[in-house]
Amino acid sequence: MSNKGNLIVISAPSGSGKTSLALRVLQRVPGLEFSVSHTTRQPRPGERHGVEYYFVPVGQFEEMIEAGEFLEHARVHGNYYGTGVRFVQERLEAGVDVLLDIDVQGARQVKAARPDVASVFILPPSTEVLEERLRQRAQDSSEAIDRRLEVARQEIRSFEEYDFLVVNDDLETSARELQSIVLAVRCRTAVQRDRAAGIVARFGG
Ligand code: 5GP
16 A cells, blocks of 8 residues: 555544544544445434445445455444445545544554554543443433443553544544644654655755
8 A cells, every 4th residue: 555645543432522523633634534434333313324434234344345345344332344445545545644433453453454554542531421422422222322331441441552642521622632643643754754855865965
């Protein structure tokens, strides 16, 4: 895969406010696009095919796995989720930075395939806030919420595997932090090597 654009992964337990955070940053940072995942879960009210997710039947998802169409895929909360490799590859080659919102298992797969990925973990400020956000959302059944809380308890232990950490207490503060991370990734020496080499060459000597 080409290295012209940067790949940035964010992971967070559901209910951590990650989606609002990502949306805010995507609106503000030019040259950053969201990779819309495929999932076999049912759409929540208001979710649209091709916007939040591509909602596909299990059979189709399994065919896509067989055909090698995913950069990574995982089972989360009893459903399949996966990142289509074609979109990511095409945008990175075009020099666009791509944001993936994926779970811890998926982030590990991406890191193994692309060690240059920048990874960000979003932590909710407390277990009480997470539970309250999940229950307020009221889009999932009580059992689904309990399952998500249990997965969250497991997932947050993985924060140390990530390069950056944002505690999502205040949305605006967290958005500015995530925005800064994207800008810092763009300033990495490895990313700017060709540009810098051009400048240095003109110094001669
Ligand atoms: P939700 O169903 O609440 O939208 O998402 C549940 C979890 O699945 C979240 O942790 C989210 O980051 C994760 N997820 C969403 N898309 C993908 C994906 O393409 N791959 C993986 N591995 N996880 C995903």
